[in-house]
Amino acid sequence: MRAYVLSIRHSSTLFLGILIAVTCVSLAFATRRDGLNLWPDLVTGLSQSSVYTGVLAAGFCAWEAGRWVGPATARMPGAFRIASVARIIHFVGVVTPIVLGFLASLVTLAVYGLVTGTYGAPSLPWLLVLVCAIVAASALGYAIGVVGGRRWYVAPLGAVLFFVLYVLVQILPLPYGVRSLYPVILNMDSEFVRHIETTMWGQIAAFLAASAALLLIVGGGWRRSSRKHFGIAIVVIGIIGIGGVSLVQSTNGQYVTGFNSRDFACSGDIPEICLNKGYVSAMPELARRFESLNEKSEGTALTATLIEQNVEGIGDEPSANARSVYIEGISELDLSFAISRYVGKYGGGAACNLASVDIDQDEIDQFFAVSIVDTWLTGYDAAGYASNENSEMPGRAQFERFMKLTPAEGNEWLRENFTAYSQCELQLTDLP
Amino acid sequence: MTIPILSTRRLSLYRGRRCVYADLSFSLYEGVTVLLGPNGAGKTTLLDALVSPDRVKAGQVLLDDEIVGGGKQLQTFHSRLGHMPQHWQHFSGFTAQESVEYAAWLKNVPSRGIRAAAAEALSLVGLAEQGKSRVSRMSGGMRQRVGLAEALVNDPKVVLLDEPTVGLDPAQRAAFREALRARAKGRAILLSTHLTDDAQAIADRVLVVDKGRILFDGPPASLAALAVDTSAPNPLEAGYLALVAEDSEAQVS
Amino acid sequence: MIGSLLYIRTRRWVMVIVISAVAAVMIVLCGPMNYSLNPVYGFLVKVAVQVPLLPAIAIQASLASPVGQQEISGSRDLGTWRLAHVVVLTAIAACFLGLAGMPLAADVVAHSTQGSISVIRNLLALTGAGLIGSVVLGPRLAWLFPVTWLIVPFLFIPRPTADLTGVLTLVGQDDAAFVPFVAACSVWVIGTALASRNSRILRGED
Numbered sequence: 001m002r003a004y005v006l007s008i009r010h011s012s013t014l015f016l017g018i019l020i021a022v023t024c025v026s027l028a029f030a031t032r033r034d035g036l037n038l039w040p041d042l043v044t045g046l047s048q049s050s051v052y053t054g055v056l057a058a059g060f061c062a063w064e065a066g067r068w069v070g071p072a073t074a075r076m077p078g079a080f081r082i083a084s085v086a087r088i089i090h091f092v093g094v095v096t097p098i099v100l101g102f103l104a105s106l107v108t109l110a111v112y113g114l115v116t117g118t119y120g121a122p123s124l125p126w127l128l129v130l131v132c133a134i135v136a137a138s139a140l141g142y143a144i145g146v147v148g149g150r151r152w153y154v155a156p157l158g159a160v161l162f163f164v165l166y167v168l169v170q171i172l173p174l175p176y177g178v179r180s181l182y183p184v185i186l187n188m189d190s191e192f193v194r195h196i197e198t199t200m201w202g203q204i205a206a207f208l209a210a211s212a213a214l215l216l217i218v219g220g221g222w223r224r225s226s227r228k229h230f231g232i233a234i235v236v237i238g239i240i241g242i243g244g245v246s247l248v249q250s251t252n253g254q255y256v257t258g259f260n261s262r263d264f265a266c267s268g269d270i271p272e273i274c275l276n277k278g279y280v281s282a283m284p285e286l287a288r289r290f291e292s293l294n295e296k297s298e299g300t301a302l303t304a305t306l307i308e309q310n311v312e313g314i315g316d317e318p319s320a321n322a323r324s325v326y327i328e329g330i331s332e333l334d335l336s337f338a339i340s341r342y343v344g345k346y347g348g349g350a351a352c353n354l355a356s357v358d359i360d361q362d363e364i365d366q367f368f369a370v371s372i373v374d375t376w377l378t379g380y381d382a383a384g385y386a387s388n389e390n391s392e393m394p395g396r397a398q399f400e401r402f403m404k405l406t407p408a409e410g411n412e413w414l415r416e417n418f419t420a421y422s423q424c425e426l427q428l429t430d431l432p
Numbered sequence: 433m434t435i436p437i438l439s440t441r442r443l444s445l446y447r448g449r450r451c452v453y454a455d456l457s458f459s460l461y462e463g464v465t466v467l468l469g470p471n472g473a474g475k476t477t478l479l480d481a482l483v484s485p486d487r488v489k490a491g492q493v494l495l496d497d498e499i500v501g502g503g504k505q506l507q508t509f510h511s512r513l514g515h516m517p518q519h520w521q522h523f524s525g526f527t528a529q530e531s532v533e534y535a536a537w538l539k540n541v542p543s544r545g546i547r548a549a550a551a552e553a554l555s556l557v558g559l560a561e562q563g564k565s566r567v568s569r570m571s572g573g574m575r576q577r578v579g580l581a582e583a584l585v586n587d588p589k590v591v592l593l594d595e596p597t598v599g600l601d602p603a604q605r606a607a608f609r610e611a612l613r614a615r616a617k618g619r620a621i622l623l624s625t626h627l628t629d630d631a632q633a634i635a636d637r638v639l640v641v642d643k644g645r646i647l648f649d650g651p652p653a654s655l656a657a658l659a660v661d662t663s664a665p666n667p668l669e670a671g672y673l674a675l676v677a678e679d680s681e682a683q684v685s
Numbered sequence: 686m687i688g689s690l691l692y693i694r695t696r697r698w699v700m701v702i703v704i705s706a707v708a709a710v711m712i713v714l715c716g717p718m719n720y721s722l723n724p725v726y727g728f729l730v731k732v733a734v735q736v737p738l739l740p741a742i743a744i745q746a747s748l749a750s751p752v753g754q755q756e757i758s759g760s761r762d763l764g765t766w767r768l769a770h771v772v773v774l775t776a777i778a779a780c781f782l783g784l785a786g787m788p789l790a791a792d793v794v795a796h797s798t799q800g801s802i803s804v805i806r807n808l809l810a811l812t813g814a815g816l817i818g819s820v821v822l823g824p825r826l827a828w829l830f831p832v833t834w835l836i837v838p839f840l841f842i843p844r845p846t847a848d849l850t851g852v853l854t855l856v857g858q859d860d861a862a863f864v865p866f867v868a869a870c871s872v873w874v875i876g877t878a879l880a881s882r883n884s885r886i887l888r889g890e891d
Binding site: 508511517538 | 694
Binding site: 012023026027030031044047048049051052055056059060063152153155156159160163167170171188 | 697718720721722723725732735738739742743746747749751824825826828829832833835836837840841
């Protein structure tokens with residue numbers, strides 16, 4: 001116990017623990033989307049931080065391992081049945097402040113979540129994976145330090161090697177199941193997912209087994225006469241590690257699968273808008289935009305009465321009589337884009353499929369004609385007229401005229417031409 | 433009155449917030465002075481302060497009765513100083529000759545004379561034949577002698593040696609002491625140790641320090657005379673132990 | 686002359702030059718390859734422009750003396766030597782990396798806007814950061830500064846631009862980004878000046 005306490009007191013990782021805590025909390029906060037207060041965003045930020053915290057942990061632990069070597073510490077392995085135990089005790093002492101730093105960041109975020117009413121809850125296995133990832137990074141660095149000793153390049157080598165391996169994992173065409181075995185967590189959390197905990201438990205087992213194996217091997221336990229105990233330990237660790245890797249492979253490293261919990265808060269007005277409770281702050285502005293859309297599209301099939309927030313890409317199944325809206329964020333631009341997607345899905349744009357070859361001028365005209373109408377309906381410049389003022393784009397004159405129409409004028413035109421619009425058969429000459 | 437070669441005037445030294453020495457004043461003259469004291473007495477702290485007087489916050493260090501400040505004064509002081517620290521370092525890629533040559537270069541020994549000065553220093557410590565051997569492959573005793581050669585290569589006026597005989601076997605210690613004794617003339621050598629054997633063998637004068645104070649300053653025979661048991665096989669050690677014990681009792685009461 | 690050669694050997698010049706050469710080869714091999722440094726936002730960073738981290742750390746780490754105690758008690762002022770050490774090794778590394786970066790800019794197919802200037806700029810910035818780290822944290826942990834600069838800004842800033850955030854995300858900026866280039870040179874100058882006057886760097890063993 002004393003050796004463990006002394007390892008903590010005399011290590012530089014106390015400073016590192018504080019740095020990790022600050023980094024994790026800062027990144028978690030920085031990942032929150034404007035206007036939203038969601039636990040998945042915080043978890044995503046924590047996951048991002050594993051790139052940096054892993055590098056730090058590897059470098060610091062490499063240095064600590066290297067400078068532990070000395071006349072006094074050389075005698076310590078003799079006190080244990082397995083020589084590696086001395087090193088393991090030192091490692092645990094070194095990594096404790098690192099882990100505590102990360103846990104401190106979790107506590108801080110938990111308090112923040114309680115005080116501010118952050119929506120949702122973090123996945124506990126996911127958080128445990130992040131802890132084990134830091135431990136694995138630390139073990140890798142520590143092993144480098146044991147081998148390298150006090151040489152001048154040991155600490156930076158630990159840090160740089162961890163980062164280089166991360167880059168290799170990113171650029172090589174590896175299966176996702178293999179990428180997931182590297183202790184940098186590359187996943188985004190969301191309120192519209194179900195977590196695949198099999199992968200997470202597999203990673204936990206794999207990371208811890210790899211850490212233990214590295215420490216046992218570099219600690220020199222295999223040199224001692226009591227190889228039997230060392231052999232048993234390695235076999236047990238191996239079984240755990242293989243089990244963990246198998247779990248990760250069985251899910252191909254997948255962390256989440258799309259899912260809508262339908263935990264809605266509804267506006268109760270017409271049009272009725274039902275949003276996930278974490279997005280309720282978007283309700284007033286979204287309602288205003290849909291009311292504006294309804295005014296312009298009154299009397300057509302585009303008018304919205306019941307809208308539900310859904311997750312595009314997983315079947316997008318709103319309930320009967322409802323239409324879906326997909327929201328990425330709640331900034332001005334995000335909400336304009338959300339309306340634009342709605343109109344693109346339920347309006348004329350859905351029928352406009354430009355062929356990849358042999359596109360004729362009529363098809364281009366039809367595409368731009370529908371885009372002009374969509375831009376007027378939503379306020380989102382789908383075709384890019386406003387951002388390409390000086391370029392020669394088809395229908396610029398029609399675009400300029402259409403944008404000047406009042407809602408009543410535009411609505412009258414839309415009613416007359418809705419069939420052509422909804423089937424992408426408009427021509428630029430049809431526009432006023 | 434003889435001017436001391438190196439002296440301190442009201443020196444106060446701290447380790448963090450702990451005061452190790454308060455208002456310490458003493459002088460070194462030609463010959464070997466052994467600084468004796470238990471572990472943790474502050475011997476290394478004192479030697480470090482003598483090596484880097486510019487970092488001392490209170491008090492002064494004087495060389496030939498002139499205060500050593502910073503800048504050029506410090507450079508001049510270092511050019512006349514030889515130092516072998518407690519954990520002497522060496523570059524693993526150097527031979528003994530190269531290691532001492534580098535020390536000579538650091539001491540501003542003229543370029544033309546570096547090689548000869550290094551060879552002479554190695555010869556003084558009995559390593560003339562080992563100049564081409566790598567320091568990293570030498571025994572502990574030989575490495576310590578390379579460290580001593582580095583401390584002597586610039587023909588210094590003051591030599592500070594911090595526990596230079598630790599880890600050496602008796603034969604190696606004897607060789608080291610002999611080399612040191614041979615170069616004591618015309619210099620002030622301060623050797624810190626917790627081994628009374630070192631004082632017995634080569635000291636002209638002994639300083640015993642403990643708890644930030646000088647308990648004894650005088651020739652080895654006077655220290656030995658303090659022994660309670662006059663028939664003890666090592667009277668100097670007995671005298672040292674009696675002195676330290678008496679001081680501890682006085683502190684408690 | 687004897688002393689100079691011995692000084693160069695204690696500072697592992699050969700090793701640093703070899704690392705610079707290896708880094709140059711890596712830049713050529715990596716070519717226009719890029720990856721998502723930020724796993725969440727997917728902003729792409731070219732691998733080649735990050736390679737200067739290796740010689741930067743090598744230059745900074747090589748400043749630490751293996752015989753610091755002897756140098757502290759020496760009478761020779763090594764400030765000028767440390768300055769020359771950094772300048773010469775940076776120049777050598779810049780030559781290697783600059784040559785290796787030329788094919789990057791010439792890659793018309795990949796529409797590359799990063800080449801020799803980006804690579805040299807990053808070398809200066811990361812070396813300077815490492816030298817400042819040496820003064821603040823000591824030579825053994827100084828790598829923390831350049832590594833942090835290489836990674837952290839891209840985690841916080843999903844879409845780097847060429848204004849003030851361009852200085853933070855300097856490593857990923859184009860050749861033509863003027864303010865980041867000036868920032869890199871400034872950091873290198875400051876780091877070099879601080880490191881040449883600071884004796885903490887001498888203490889290789891902490």
